[in-house]
Amino acid sequence: MSNDFRDDAIVLHVKNWQTADKYAVCFTREHGKIRFIVYGGRYPKNVAGRLLQPFAQLSLEVIAGQRIDKLKSCELLEMPQAFDFKQMAYAAVVTELTAIFTEDHQPQPEVYELLEETLKLLRERNPRIVVLSFALKLLELVGLLPQVEACGVCGCIIGEEDAWFSPLQGSAICKDCHNPSGEEKFSLGTSNLFKHLKNLDFQNPAPFSIKGGDLMELEAILYKFIMFQTDKPLNSISFLSQMGM
Ligand SMILES: [Zn+2]
Incomplete structure (x- = not known):
């Protein structure tokens, strides 16, 4: 055979x-x-x-x-279009995350499609936003998406309010259960951005505005969460932060 x-x-x-x-x-x-x-x-x-x-x-x-x-x-299959330096640095995050969060010989055509769409979109849109959205979509496809609708300790539904996030638990934490050690701020704006980017239509991305503070907060919690999952910092993410991107 x-x-x-x-x-x-x-x-x-x-x-x-x-x-x-x-x-x-x-x-x-x-x-x-x-x-x-x-x-x-x-x-x-x-x-x-x-x-x-x-x-x-x-x-x-x-x-x-x-x-x-x-x-x-x-x-x-397709003539590769050249990435500029910044797009390439972000594309490296996409490939490293894919390599880390997928298993050998486990067919996941939806991951392939996501990769294909992401690498196209990186050339057309803000690569920082595209990569964040990609990371959320990938985590969802591999069953590791953090839980943000309900508190990871008491299970209460987190409504339209500021909360906290535990990268270790991979979950939002409500105000009543908040433990100051190791939990990150997870404001309402960040929570809405999380949901928006997770569901962003890559075929037809509608324009939207993002607050810089929410973006930084979401990146911080997501990259910390990823680090807890992988036990070490990703080379590509370390590179981005060294370059101040
Ligand atoms: Zn709680």
């Missing part, structure tokens, strides 16, 4: 492997996240090695190996 397959893929991560090869992690339309070796991928004349760049959308043919899969062939 052969497990070879052909599929559309978005490149999440590529690195050099031994002297002449490349190692790539991709997210595919039908086969979820995959990783494979591209033998000879570092030679300048190797077409696959040249096409396998982060964020590229490719059609791949993969041969299942005993220990690791290998790439048989690849073709460009």
Whole structure:
């Protein structure tokens, strides 16, 4: 029985492997996240090695190996449009989050579609907002979306009022249950922004206005929550903060 397959893929991560090869992690339309070796991928004349760049959308043919899969062939699906520096820094958050929060060979076509739409939208809209919205949508698709409608301690419904957020519990906390250690402010504006960005229509994003304070508050709680999930800071998010973006 052969497990070879052909599929559309978005490149999440590529690195050099031994002297002449490349190692790539991709997210595919039908086969979820995959990783494979591209033998000879570092030679300048190797077409696959040249096409396998982060964020590229490719059609791949993969041969299942005993220990690791290998790439048989690849073709460009769409000519990649160049990202500017800022868009690229945000796109790196998108690919790193996808790599961290998905499992190998677990088909999640909706994650593929989200990736595809996000990388397009990053070129057209404010990348900071797009990435925040992407992060919420991805967390929802992988079943890790923080709970913000009800208090994580007493379960009461948090209405139209300011509350708190516990990155450790991944939940909003009501005023009565608030414990000053380790909980972040979660104002009504931030809560509304959370819901708005989670449901934002990427095909047809309607214009909306955002308060800078709400945006910063939402980024702070979400990135802290992600850090609790992953146990370490993401390289791409550390890079953004070093660059003051
Ligand atoms: Zn409570």
